Amino acid sequence: MSAFADRLFEAADRFGPLCVGIDPHEGRIPALFGGDTPEGVERWGLAMVEAVKGRAGVIKPQSAFFERHGWQGMRALTRILEAAREAGLVVLMDAKRGDIGSTAQGYVSAFLEAGAPFPCDALTINPYMGLDTIEPHVAAAEQYGKGVIVLARTSNPGSADFQSKSLEGAPLFERVVEALAPMVERLKGDCGWSGLMLVTGATGPEEARRLRELAPDALFLVPGYGAQGAGAAEALAGFRQQGNRLVGGVVSASRSVNFPAGSAEADTLDGWRIAVTEAIAAAQADLVAAAGT
Numbered sequence: 001m002s003a004f005a006d007r008l009f010e011a012a013d014r015f016g017p018l019c020v021g022i023d024p025h026e027g028r029i030p031a032l033f034g035g036d037t038p039e040g041v042e043r044w045g046l047a048m049v050e051a052v053k054g055r056a057g058v059i060k061p062q063s064a065f066f067e068r069h070g071w072q073g074m075r076a077l078t079r080i081l082e083a084a085r086e087a088g089l090v091v092l093m094d095a096k097r098g099d100i101g102s103t104a105q106g107y108v109s110a111f112l113e114a115g116a117p118f119p120c121d122a123l124t125i126n127p128y129m130g131l132d133t134i135e136p137h138v139a140a141a142e143q144y145g146k147g148v149i150v151l152a153r154t155s156n157p158g159s160a161d162f163q164s165k166s167l168e169g170a171p172l173f174e175r176v177v178e179a180l181a182p183m184v185e186r187l188k189g190d191c192g193w194s195g196l197m198l199v200t201g202a203t204g205p206e207e208a209r210r211l212r213e214l215a216p217d218a219l220f221l222v223p224g225y226g227a228q229g230a231g232a233a234e235a236l237a238g239f240r241q242q243g244n245r246l247v248g249g250v251v252s253a254s255r256s257v258n259f260p261a262g263s264a265e266a267d268t269l270d271g272w273r274i275a276v277t278e279a280i281a282a283a284q285a286d287l288v289a290a291a292g293t
């Protein structure tokens with residue numbers, strides 16, 4: 001199997017930097033699909049995968065919105081992951097795990113290793129319990145050609161509460177990324193980029209530029225574009241110039257493409273599909289234009 005970094009880079013190269021979030025928020029699944037029930041979430045998620053096909057190469061399901069429906073929600077997630085794999089999409093699972101090494105191994109079994117019940121290409125990890133908690137994920141990523149996505153500077157307003165506090169003269173998030181350097185090296189693909197991805201919010205373009213200096217080869221996952229207010233230029237602040245283009249990761253959008261204007265009121269599947277595919281295509285075009293061709 002090719003390295004995760006190569007698969008992600010190729011997908012972004014082919015379709016553009018948009019990563020479509022799959023975030024079935026409470027109360028927002030249209031009646032058309034059966035509403036906010038496990039079955040409705042499953043039908044809606046499968047329709048989202050269909051809508052992404054050919055318009056973006058990467059999706060990011062948010063585990064929380066499936067977990068809230070218990071085992072039926074996780075069954076829906078499993079079926080959506082299967083459809084995404086059949087569609088050839090790269091799947092970034094947003095579950096923000098992180099625990100002592102022996103427990104981290106459980107998350108590896110759940111998401112990353114061969115035969116995992118929730119198979120994905122990469123998993124988001126909260127690094128604040130230390131490097132030993134990240135290591136099992138990196139070891140599995142090396143073995144199975146997967147990626148590890150570490151929260152560095154998140155997109156929410158509270159990211160400043162701890163991540164920006166000074167530790168020995170530099171913000172904590174910078175210290176975290178400095179410490180990750182050997183892991184970044186270990187997950188490098190043939191493309192030269194690393195599958196040890198960093199989350200850096202589009203809401204903090206200055207911080208993203210700083211992170212690019214500290215980790216020139218790490219692919220970035222950039223949330224905060226769209227519903228959280230950041231635009232394409234801010235989202236691409238941490239990307240690198242390569243020829244005429246900015247490259248270096250993917251920009252995720254969830255609510256803006258999951259629930260665009262016209263989708264909630266649509267009374268036919270075709271009506272819903274038009275609203276959603278137009279929103280996905282518009283976000284992709286916006287990012288591609290800002291990245292250059």
Ligand SMILES: O=c1ccn([C@@H]2O[C@H](COP(=O)(O)O)[C@@H](O)[C@H]2O)c(=O)[nH]1
Pocket residue numbers: 021023062094153154155156199201223224225226227228252253254255256
């Ligand atoms: O710093 C972070 C890390 C993850 N997220 C996740 O991304 C999506 C954002 O959804 P929008 O609807 O596009 O705002 C969501 O799943 C978050 O949990 C983030 O926002 N910021």
